[in-house]
Amino acid sequence: MNHSQLPATLPETDRTRHRRLREQGSLDRGELEAILDAGFLCHFGVVIEGDPVVVPTVYGSDGENLYFHGSVASQSLTASPGATVCVTVTHVDGLVLARSVFEHGVNYRSAMIYGVPRLLTDAQEKLEGLRCLTEQAAPGQWDHARRPNLRELAATSLLAVSLREASVKIRTGAPEDGDGPDAALGIWAGVLPLVSTWGAPEADPLLPDGIEPPRHIAARSGTRAG
Amino acid sequence: MNHSQLPATLPETDRTRHRRLREQGSLDRGELEAILDAGFLCHFGVVIEGDPVVVPTVYGSDGENLYFHGSVASQSLTASPGATVCVTVTHVDGLVLARSVFEHGVNYRSAMIYGVPRLLTDAQEKLEGLRCLTEQAAPGQWDHARRPNLRELAATSLLAVSLREASVKIRTGAPEDGDGPDAALGIWAGVLPLVSTWGAPEADPLLPDGIEPPRHIAARSGTRAG
Structure with a gap:
């Protein structure tokens, strides 16, 4: 989460006003x-x-x-x-x-x-x-x-x-529609x-042996994205 | 996969011609x-x-x-x-x-x-x-x-x-960049x-007991989306 200087409430403009739903x-x-x-x-x-x-x-x-x-x-x-x-x-x-x-x-x-x-x-x-x-x-x-x-x-x-x-x-x-007529x-x-999930890192085939993915990449595997 | 009557090769127009990459x-x-x-x-x-x-x-x-x-x-x-x-x-x-x-x-x-x-x-x-x-x-x-x-x-x-x-x-x-100078x-x-994956179906809380998700929904759980 960032710490923005912008107002905490988004301004309603002609474009951003919610008309439907x-x-x-x-x-x-x-x-x-x-x-x-x-x-x-x-x-x-x-x-x-x-x-x-x-x-x-x-x-x-x-x-x-x-x-x-x-x-x-x-x-x-x-x-x-x-x-x-x-x-x-x-x-x-x-x-x-x-x-x-x-x-x-x-x-x-x-x-x-x-x-x-x-x-x-x-x-x-x-x-x-x-x-x-x-x-x-x-x-x-x-x-x-x-x-x-x-x-x-x-x-x-x-x-x-x-x-x-x-x-x-x-x-x-x-x-x-759980409380409407169709419920019957x-x-x-x-x-x-x-759910989007990060997979296991796949090394570039040109990478020499012995270079392991760094922790900040490897640690994402199995975690949720989005 | 659909079986379209449209040409198998996409037409190149001013808009669709690939300029970059x-x-x-x-x-x-x-x-x-x-x-x-x-x-x-x-x-x-x-x-x-x-x-x-x-x-x-x-x-x-x-x-x-x-x-x-x-x-x-x-x-x-x-x-x-x-x-x-x-x-x-x-x-x-x-x-x-x-x-x-x-x-x-x-x-x-x-x-x-x-x-x-x-x-x-x-x-x-x-x-x-x-x-x-x-x-x-x-x-x-x-x-x-x-x-x-x-x-x-x-x-x-x-x-x-x-x-x-x-x-x-x-x-x-x-x-x-595996065969360039940065490889060194x-x-x-x-x-x-x-990877996007479908999860397990979550029943509407208003659904009466005993109504199970149909096969075409339940069978998607764990399969890849996208």
């Missing part, structure tokens, strides 16, 4: 941070020549900003500098299997962040952004792997998007959970 | 279908008042079309009828942990579909779309749960998006796999 909406910045902290992959939406493009990419979050690099940075920059992007992070927790098809659904935690990306130009800020991105996906790697040199840093585009404007939706629990049908209903 | 691009419709078949959740991108909105939602695929319902249908329809949407489905298979931070990456399978949604109005076609959506997430449920009645069907918006124009990207395998650093490198 209001009971699934949250304005708690702590829930936003928990969703971001639990993942490392997002879907990054930009408008290119009037049409939407949704690119899967990794992110880093420091509680104030999201950081992005690579193709997403180049696409969103080339497309339209100063344009708003929408970044969505979703964790699927299970299928909600109701008595009726109509009441079927998904248990999930999702955050949508809206903002105008800022291109990082300062070398120190770029390094910090890369550290954040690296540690988000693989905590411990920044101190373990070889850090970017000046040439690599120059070849990397990095974007920051503020976490100021965001919308959070969460659904948990059982189906909702005697059909099984409940949740089928979906 | 070309070695990760695929024009094989079979790979597109495999990625769609392995999931049920997508990120649906629309343009609303000039800005992108990326909504997580469930889909169904019959090999020719993707089907969507609910808020996505209403949003994309209200926003701009006749406008193109971008639908992205991503499976994350693992972290690629290289010797250098610069070469870190993600093993993934991803499909981006571009198309103009078509609103389904015919009741039979809507039912077929709902069946496809339901069976995508929970195979067997269409014949098990209570099917939509006329009122529910009328209350459901359903969209179809053709699978004609799509872009597929896949990355597998080890990091790529003696840093562990490899892949940390990420």
